[in-house]
Amino acid sequence: MAGVGDGVLPGSADVVIVGAGQAGLSVAWHLRRLGLEPGADFVVLDRGPDTGGAWQFRWESLRLDDAHRVNDLPGMGELGLSFDTADASRPARDVVRDYYARYEQGFGLNVARPVGVTGVREEGEGFLVETDKGDVAARVVVNASGTWARPFRPYFAGAADFRGVQVSTPGYRSAEDFAGMRVLVVGGGTSAVGFLRELEGVAASTVWTTRRPVEFTDDPEGGVRAVRQADEAARAGRPLPSIIHGTGLPATPENLAARDRGLLVARPLFSAIEPDGVRWADGSFEPVDAIIWATGFRAELTHLAPLRLREPGGGVRVEDGRSVREPRLFLAGFGPQASTIGANRAGRTVARQVLAELRSDS
Numbered sequence: 422m423a424g425v426g427d428g429v430l431p432g433s434a435d436v437v438i439v440g441a442g443q444a445g446l447s448v449a450w451h452l453r454r455l456g457l458e459p460g461a462d463f464v465v466l467d468r469g470p471d472t473g474g475a476w477q478f479r480w481e482s483l484r485l486d487d488a489h490r491v492n493d494l495p496g497m498g499e500l501g502l503s504f505d506t507a508d509a510s511r512p513a514r515d516v517v518r519d520y521y522a523r524y525e526q527g528f529g530l531n532v533a534r535p536v537g538v539t540g541v542r543e544e545g546e547g548f549l550v551e552t553d554k555g556d557v558a559a560r561v562v563v564n565a566s567g568t569w570a571r572p573f574r575p576y577f578a579g580a581a582d583f584r585g586v587q588v589s590t591p592g593y594r595s596a597e598d599f600a601g602m603r604v605l606v607v608g609g610g611t612s613a614v615g616f617l618r619e620l621e622g623v624a625a626s627t628v629w630t631t632r633r634p635v636e637f638t639d640d641p642e643g644g645v646r647a648v649r650q651a652d653e654a655a656r657a658g659r660p661l662p663s664i665i666h667g668t669g670l671p672a673t674p675e676n677l678a679a680r681d682r683g684l685l686v687a688r689p690l691f692s693a694i695e696p697d698g699v700r701w702a703d704g705s706f707e708p709v710d711a712i713i714w715a716t717g718f719r720a721e722l723t724h725l726a727p728l729r730l731r732e733p734g735g736g737v738r739v740e741d742g743r744s745v746r747e748p749r750l751f752l753a754g755f756g757p758q759a760s761t762i763g764a765n766r767a768g769r770t771v772a773r774q775v776l777a778e779l780r781s782d783s
């Protein structure tokens with residue numbers, strides 16, 4: 422009989438999980454361990470063409486070694502898999518796609534793809550999940566849709582009239598696309614640093630600009646601080662702070678050497694964009710052929726708009742992965758959980774709360 426994995430959606434399920442990235446898979450694994458049947462009690466829907474969550478779309482040259490650390494999904498060891506021992510010479514997108522595929526198969530998680538969720542609205546005691554393959558009624562929804570689809574580009578006067586190339590992080594394919602160009606990289610995170618290092622010797626020149634001064638640090642408390650700040654913002658319904666603002670950039674020998682030779686030295690932000698370059702605050706002009714916006718992401722919550730979750734401050738109130746306004750809605754991988762380790766933790770806390778919610782009214 423055709424099932425979820427063959428693209429045939431059930432008309433209803435206790436739980437619908439939107440997204441099969443690290444967060445969605447982690448929730449699915451924990452629900453299965455708590456006794457729920459994948460494809461029947463819960464269904465995982467993902468609009469991507471393949472396994473890997475957002476990792477399947479990352480640029481070819483990105484390796485696991487360049488990433489912060491990709492934590493293993495829960496239970497991965499039972500399948501003899503670990504990112505720590507994966508082949509670091511392969512593109513990260515291929516490794517993660519491959520490992521997630523074996524994980525989904527190994528635990529029979531029955532992910533339905535490609536299925537795009539277009540809307541989630543209240544219906545009866547639960548929700549109607551509208552998709553491009555039909556609707557599914559759910560008692561509980563776990564949203565784990567990540568951020569990749571919502572790159573954030575700050576507004577600057579003149580950006581629309583810039584005559585050169587402009588891409589955000591998801592549009593970056595390889596340094597060769599910028600061969601011989603004068604490239605401006607905007608943003609203070611790991612992606613910006615990665616782009617600058619790749620562009621060195623390929624682009625004619627690079628300039629780096631960031632909103633805040635850049636700090637290279639080994640401070641082990643940075644991650645803890647960043648997660649705490651994101652958690653406070655999520656609980657209060659404020660817009661989420663940049664994680665890198667809390668952590669700083671890793672003071673690896675490669676980064677420090679690149680700083681010392683002048684590659685990773687950031688200027689304060691420009692004041693305006695002009696057709697052929699940017700104008701610095703001191704009035705001087707910088708001619709550039711391309712601008713790479715590595716300026717972060719926002720949570721992809723478009724399909725949740727019918728639920729009107731936004732607070733007046735612009736954020737969404739979430740406590741321990743659970744929406745405050747809609748207690749039957751969970752947001753896994755959101756705010757303080759937006760890392761592979763945070764997504765793993767989300768799996769455990771969200772799955773337990775989901776089960777308690779199902780039991781409370783059965």
Ligand SMILES: Cc1cc2nc3c(=O)[nH]c(=O)nc-3n(C[C@H](O)[C@H](O)[C@H](O)COP(=O)(O)OP(=O)(O)OC[C@H]3O[C@@H](n4cnc5c(N)ncnc54)[C@H](O)[C@@H]3O)c2cc1C
Pocket residue numbers: 439440441442443444445466467468469473474475476479487488489490491492536537538539565566567568569570590612721724753754755759760761762764
């Ligand atoms: C360049 C880059 C490098 C990073 N490196 C690291 C790192 O080294 N270590 C680390 O811990 N974190 C890293 N991160 C953060 C990383 O993205 C997260 O840690 C984690 O992989 C995100 O998992 P997720 O499940 O929340 O989201 P995703 O991996 O984005 O998964 C979300 C899934 O939801 C699906 N989806 C979205 N909307 C819909 C919809 N409407 N209907 C159906 N499906 C939908 C998408 O197709 C996708 O498969 C990095 C992020 C970036 C941008």
